[in-house]
Amino acid sequence: xxxxxxxxxxxxxxxxxxxxxxxxxxxxxxSREIGDGNxxxxxxxxxxxxxxxxxxxxxxxxxxVVGESWPLTLDRARIESxxxxxxxxxxxxxxxxxxxxxxxxxLIVMEDxxxxxxxRKGLIEGNRYPLFADHxxxxxxxxxxxxxxxxxxxxxxxxxxxxxxxxxxxxxxxDLIFDDPYRDADTNNFAESIRDEAEMLWHDGELHLEIALLxxxxxxxxxxxxxxxxxxxxxxxxxxxTKVIDPEFAYYGPMGFDIGAVIAxxxxxxxxxxxxxxxxxxxxxxxAYLLETVREVWNGFETxxxxxxxxxxxxxxxxxxxxxxxxxVKSVLQDAIGFAGAKMIRRIVGLAHVADIDTxxxxxxxxxxxxxxxxxxxxxxxxxxxxVTIDEVIxxxxxxxxxxxx
Amino acid sequence: xxxxxxxxxxxxxxxxxxxxxxxxxxxxxxSREIGDGNxxxxxxxxxxxxxxxxxxxxxxxxxxVVGESWPLTLDRARIESxxxxxxxxxxxxxxxxxxxxxxxxxLIVMEDxxxxxxxRKGLIEGNRYPLFADHxxxxxxxxxxxxxxxxxxxxxxxxxxxxxxxxxxxxxxxDLIFDDPYRDADTNNFAESIRDEAEMLWHDGELHLEIALLxxxxxxxxxxxxxxxxxxxxxxxxxxxTKVIDPEFAYYGPMGFDIGAVIAxxxxxxxxxxxxxxxxxxxxxxxAYLLETVREVWNGFETxxxxxxxxxxxxxxxxxxxxxxxxxVKSVLQDAIGFAGAKMIRRIVGLAHVADIDTxxxxxxxxxxxxxxxxxxxxxxxxxxxxVTIDEVIxxxxxxxxxxxx
Numbered sequence: 001x002x003x004x005x006x007x008x009x010x011x012x013x014x015x016x017x018x019x020x021x022x023x024x025x026x027x028x029x030x031s032r033e034i035g036d037g038n039x040x041x042x043x044x045x046x047x048x049x050x051x052x053x054x055x056x057x058x059x060x061x062x063x064x065v066v067g068e069s070w071p072l073t074l075d076r077a078r079i080e081s082x083x084x085x086x087x088x089x090x091x092x093x094x095x096x097x098x099x100x101x102x103x104x105x106x107l108i109v110m111e112d113x114x115x116x117x118x119x120r121k122g123l124i125e126g127n128r129y130p131l132f133a134d135h136x137x138x139x140x141x142x143x144x145x146x147x148x149x150x151x152x153x154x155x156x157x158x159x160x161x162x163x164x165x166x167x168x169x170x171x172x173x174x175d176l177i178f179d180d181p182y183r184d185a186d187t188n189n190f191a192e193s194i195r196d197e198a199e200m201l202w203h204d205g206e207l208h209l210e211i212a213l214l215x216x217x218x219x220x221x222x223x224x225x226x227x228x229x230x231x232x233x234x235x236x237x238x239x240x241x242t243k244v245i246d247p248e249f250a251y252y253g254p255m256g257f258d259i260g261a262v263i264a265x266x267x268x269x270x271x272x273x274x275x276x277x278x279x280x281x282x283x284x285x286x287x288a289y290l291l292e293t294v295r296e297v298w299n300g301f302e303t304x305x306x307x308x309x310x311x312x313x314x315x316x317x318x319x320x321x322x323x324x325x326x327x328x329v330k331s332v333l334q335d336a337i338g339f340a341g342a343k344m345i346r347r348i349v350g351l352a353h354v355a356d357i358d359t360x361x362x363x364x365x366x367x368x369x370x371x372x373x374x375x376x377x378x379x380x381x382x383x384x385x386x387x388v389t390i391d392e393v394i395x396x397x398x399x400x401x402x403x404x405x406x
Numbered sequence: 407x408x409x410x411x412x413x414x415x416x417x418x419x420x421x422x423x424x425x426x427x428x429x430x431x432x433x434x435x436x437s438r439e440i441g442d443g444n445x446x447x448x449x450x451x452x453x454x455x456x457x458x459x460x461x462x463x464x465x466x467x468x469x470x471v472v473g474e475s476w477p478l479t480l481d482r483a484r485i486e487s488x489x490x491x492x493x494x495x496x497x498x499x500x501x502x503x504x505x506x507x508x509x510x511x512x513l514i515v516m517e518d519x520x521x522x523x524x525x526r527k528g529l530i531e532g533n534r535y536p537l538f539a540d541h542x543x544x545x546x547x548x549x550x551x552x553x554x555x556x557x558x559x560x561x562x563x564x565x566x567x568x569x570x571x572x573x574x575x576x577x578x579x580x581d582l583i584f585d586d587p588y589r590d591a592d593t594n595n596f597a598e599s600i601r602d603e604a605e606m607l608w609h610d611g612e613l614h615l616e617i618a619l620l621x622x623x624x625x626x627x628x629x630x631x632x633x634x635x636x637x638x639x640x641x642x643x644x645x646x647x648t649k650v651i652d653p654e655f656a657y658y659g660p661m662g663f664d665i666g667a668v669i670a671x672x673x674x675x676x677x678x679x680x681x682x683x684x685x686x687x688x689x690x691x692x693x694a695y696l697l698e699t700v701r702e703v704w705n706g707f708e709t710x711x712x713x714x715x716x717x718x719x720x721x722x723x724x725x726x727x728x729x730x731x732x733x734x735v736k737s738v739l740q741d742a743i744g745f746a747g748a749k750m751i752r753r754i755v756g757l758a759h760v761a762d763i764d765t766x767x768x769x770x771x772x773x774x775x776x777x778x779x780x781x782x783x784x785x786x787x788x789x790x791x792x793x794v795t796i797d798e799v800i801x802x803x804x805x806x807x808x809x810x811x812x
Contacts, residue, residue, distance in 0.1 A: 149625045154580060155573035157625075162571045167561035174560060179723055208727040215723050216734075219555045219563075223626050317585055317621050321614040328622075 004061075004074065004105055009033060012043040012056050019099050019109060022054065023047050039072070039248075044112065053112040054099060072168055076248045077106035079166055083225065083250035084108070090142045094135060095244050096236075113243050116236035123232060123269045124276060124356055126286060127239075133293050135242035136235070136262055137300025144255045145308040147225035150315055161222050166251040169228065170218075173249065177342055178215035181350045182208060190349040193367050197374050198349045210381045214338045222252035230261040231343075231354075232269070256335025259301060263336060264343035264377075265354070266294050267397055271344075271373035272356035274404070275365040287401070291394045298336070298390040302329055330388070337387045341380030348373050368404055375400040410467075410480065410511055415439060418449040418462050425505050425515060428460065429453050445478070445654075450518065459518040460505060465654075478574055482654045483512035485572055489631065489656035490514065496548045500541055501650050502642075519649050522642035529638060529675045530682060530762055532692060533645075539699050541648035542641070542668055543706025550661045551714040553631035556721055567628050572657040575634065576624075579655065583748055584621035587756045588614055596755040599773050603780050604755045616787045620744045628658035636667040637749075637760075638675070662741025668703055669742060669799065670749035670783075671760070672696050676803055677750075677779035678762035680810070681771040693807070697800045704742070704796040708735055736794070743793045747786030754779050774810055781806040 007015070009031035016022070016029055023029060027047040035042030040060060046053040059077035081101040088095045100109040122129065145151040147160065180187050183202055190198050201207065227234070228249025236243040270290045277283035306325065313319045318328075347354045348370045357373060360366040379396045387393075413421070415437035422428070422435055429435060433453040441448030446466060452459040465483035487507040494501050506515040528535065551557040553566065586593050589608055596604050607613065633640070634655025642649040676696045683689035712731065719725045724734075753760045754776045763779060766772040785802045793799075 149622065154625060155577055158571050158573040158576065162568050165564050165568045167564040170564065171561055182723065182726065205727065205729065208723065209729040209733065212723040212727040212730040213733065215721075216555065219560060220629050221626055222628050315621075317588065317614065317618040320588065321611065321618040323611065323615040324618040327615065327619065 006041060006060060007043070007056075007058055007105070007107070009043060012045060015100075015107070015109070016045045016054060016056065019054075022099065023052060024050065027052075044114070046112075053114070054109055055096070055112050056107065056109045058108075059106040074106040076166070076169055077108070078103055079164060079169075079250050080246070080248035081108045082163065083227070083247035084110070086147070086225065087139070087143055087227075087244065087247065090146050091139045091244075094139045094242060111243075113236040113245070116238050116241060116243060118233055119235040119237040120232040120265070120269075120355060122237055123266075123290075124272070124359070126276065126282075128289055129237050129239060129242070131240060132235075132237060132242055133296030133300055136244075137297050137304055139242075139244055140255075140259055140262070140297075140301045141304035141308060143227070144224040144258065145305055145312075147252075148223055148255070150309060150313055150318055152314055154315065160225065161252045164225055164251050166228075166249065169249045170251055173228070174215065174218065176350050176352065177346045178211060178218060181346045182211055187351045188349055189351050189353065191367065191370070193363070194348070194370050194374075197371060201345065201349060201374075201378075204378075207378060207381060210338060210384060211342060214335075214342055214381070214384070217254045217335060218257060218339075221254040224252065224255050225250060226253045226255075226258045227261075228253070228257070230258045232262075232265040233354075254335050254339070255332045256337075257339045259298070259332070259336035260339030260341075261343055262297055263294050263340040263393065264347075265356075266290050266297070267340065267376055267393075268344055268347055268354050268373055269356040270397055270401070271369045271376065272354075272360060274369040274372065275360035275362060276356075287397075291397055294397075295390055295394060298333065298393075302333075305329065305332075333390065334384050334387045337380050337393055338384030340393070341377045341382075341384065344373050344377030344380070348377070372401055372404045375403065412447060412466060413449070413462075413464055413511070413513070415449060418451060421506075421513070421515070422451045422460060422462065425460075428505065429458060430456065433458075450520070452518075459520065460515055461502070461518050462513065462515045464514075465512040480512040482572070482575055483514070484509055485570060485575075485656050486652070486654035487514045488569065489633070489653035490516070492553070492631070493545070493549055493633075493650065493653065496552050497545050497650075500545045500648060517649075519642040519651070522644050522647060522649060524639055525641040525643040526638040526671070526675075526761060528643055529672075529696075530678070530765070532682065532688075534695055535643050535645060535648070537646060538641075538643060538648055539702030539706055542650075543703050543710055545648075545650055546661075546665055546668070546703075546707045547710035547714060549633070550630040550664065551711055551718075553658075554629055554661070556715060556719055556724055558720055560721065566631065567658045570631055570657050572634075572655065575655045576657055579624065579634070580621065582756050582758065583752045584617060584624060587752045588617055593757045594755055595757050595759065597773065597776070599769070600754070600776050600780075603777060607751065607755060607780075607784075610784075613784060613787060616744060616790060617748060620741075620748055620787070620790070623660045623741060624663060624745075627660040630658065630661050631656060632659045632661070632664045633667075634659070634663070636664045638668075638671040639760075660741050660745070661738045662743075663745045665704070665707060665738070665742035666745030666747075667749055669700050669746040670753075671762075672700050672703070673746065673782055673799075673803055674750055674753055674760050674779055675762040676807070677775045677782065678760075678766060680775040680778060681766035681768060682762075693803075697803055700803075701796055701800060704739065704799075708739075711735065711738075739796065740790050740793045743786050743799055744790030746799070747783045747788075747790065750779050750783030750786070754783070778806055778810045781809065 012031045013029045030046050032044045034044050041058045043056040059074050062071050096111040098110050227247045234246045273283050273287050357369045376397050418437045419435045436452050438450045440450050447464045449462040465480050468477050502517040504516050633653045640652045679689050679693055763775045782803050
């Protein structure tokens with residue numbers, strides 16, 4: 001294959017034809033570029049007559065993240081592809097199948113998931129996914145355990161840390177989650193109606209201490225290979241299937257960061273239910289479903305992670321001390337709660353928002369949802385180092401939503 | 407220069423002649439190999455007539471650490487050289503000057519420090535080094551601050567983490583410090599007379615929890631570029647000069663590991679004073695000197711580190727939260743105390759011992775020193791997460807030595 005250049009739709013079809021066992025030789029293939037053009041080209045290639053299709057994703061050497069274009073190395077495509085392949089090995093069926101990875105073209109060809117829906121959209125539409133907590137907790141337990149010093153050879157892990165050093169994408173997180181929301185930054189993005197809340201964030205010393213601690217955990221704690229951006233927009237879902245996509249933020253960081261991302265996005269939808277549900281009874285029921293999912297995600301993770309520890313530990317000292325497992329798991333829970341709070345806050349006042357709240361059309365309702373999300377987020381951040389059980393998260397969400405109503 | 411091969415003395419002289427500004431063209435140079443042949447060749451190259459000399463250190467592609475030879479990559483020579491050059495930039499005068507680094511030959515040519523003495527030897531001889539605490543605390547504060555996310559750009563730090571991934575040398579530490587002493591390992595090395603102590607180490611659950619936590623901090627906490635082996639055998643000293651050598655264990659780890667190494671080795675000599683001093687008054691006085699040095703090393707580090715933080719912080723959130731500095735420094739102290747304890751324990755029952763204790767000729771005295779070192783080490787490990795001030799370390803040493811006497 002030739003040196004890197006952005007593909008056009010015809011070239012994408014040519015590459016698709018070379019993949020063994022996918023399309024029949026004379027098949028009539030169509031190609032449609034469906035990416036948003038910011039970071040990647042995404043081609044949807046289809047043989048309509050045989051109901052076969054694939055996705056072809058090619059990284060672009062720039063990004064349009066903050067409105068203007070800035071250069072990004074293509075190394076992120078390598079990181080995304082290697083992470084996806086590794087996740088596929090550790091969690092068969094929970095990530096898209098990879099047909100081809102071509103490092104020179106920064107190209108990855110994978111399973112088409114257009115029979116799934118992006119989970120954020122599914123939650124906004126009020127759907128329930130009864131297998132999600134089980135699936136995502138398996139994904140979390142397997143990827144986090146087996147890439148950590150607990151579940152793999154400690155020397156090989158160090159080489160893996162090296163392969164997943166990811167300064168460019170980490171920088172986005174460091175700025176947008178762990179810095180900008182806590183000062184009057186140009187990148188911040190919030191309605192004037194909640195300026196009082198934003199300004200409180202800029203002057204809350206207790207919060208700044210906790211955010212500084214979480215930021216340093218993100219910067220220094222090479223605990224496991226993270227997905228790094230595990231919100232509900234990175235999950236393709238059906239009632240019976242869950243597929244985690246887009247691990248381009250993958251790097252070695254604190255386990256709680258991925259778990260916290262899942263919890264935060266469930267709770268952001270919870271806040272959005274100020275507007276999405278038609279009546280109070282429906283709202284109460286859907287919120288109960290979301291909180292139960294939060295609980296099941298954590299409990300599922302904890303159960304599976306402890307089982308892996310008991311059965312497959314690769315670290316003798318971790319086996320020798322039974323008390324260590326309890327201390328370790330508690331610290332992952334505390335991190336998850338802190339990171340969940342930080343992720344909620346930034347989605348309200350920071351650059352990138354979530355549709356669960358931003359697409360609420362009524363101004364007063366949207367503002368109520370935003371204030372609720374901020375209240376829950378701040379409470380989680382302030383709780384984190386003292387937390388003992390996931391129940392405290394549920395209680396905070398319930399308590400804050402009753403305040404907002406009142 | 408040609409591809410890698412171990413140099414002989416004549417070749418070493420030829421290389422020395424090519425170095426600009428060192429030896430005059432017709433100088434009569436002598437070369438003597440003074441290494442122990444385990445890991446490196448070390449040539450002492452001298453122009454006697456001009457009183458000029460240099461040290462030439464070449465890594466060998468194997469090691470004889472546990473009696474038998476095993477392969478070690480030459481990458482450790484790159485790591486050592488790069489660490490030494492970086493330390494030289496951050497702490498001028500506190501490491502040997504590097505004349506040449508030849509990556510292809512795994513060769514580093516540096517300042518000859520034979521007018522200094524290895525500090526361990528100096529302490530065994532009962533010498534005092536009034537500037538040591540000031541020098542080593544500067545070394546610690548500068549190297550640890552400026553290689554951390556506090557003192558350098560966080561994206562450049564990630565690239566630096568990558569360059570200092572050091573699996574082979576870390577493996578030695580992981581096994582010999584954080585595993586073997588806590589089980590009946592073949593590598594352990596202790597006198598039958600203290601078998602009771604060794605067996606207690608193998609069955610002490612409280613200790614195992616703390617060691618597992620310290621081990622995981624060593625494995626995962628990429629806080630700063632460490633020297634990685636900062637005992638008193640890695641320090642060349644004179645009354646007026648301190649030079650830190652041999653950073654081949656350098657990697658990104660917890661700051662407290664380096665600080666703890668200094669404290670542990672001062673306390674090992676403290677334990678050895680059971681035998682080295684001639685009378686009780688001399689022993690009391692020298693021990694007071696050692697403990698005062700421990701206190702000054704920590705206090706000097708803390709003062710300088712906080713000053714760097716106040717003046718040169720590169721991390722906005724760390725600047726925004728004043729409380730964060732206190733939490734951070736306290737956590738470094740706690741780590742230092744825990745690692746100090748772990749390092750003392752392993753020097754008594756593990757593979758590699760220290761001359762401060764092992765060369766005591768009287769069996770009963772040596773056993774008393776060993777039991778004292780173990781008692782202090784265990785107490786420090788058990789204290790670590792609760793520690794608040796360095797005074798607690800001093801108190802533990804004083805208390806345990808009074809028990810041993812009694």
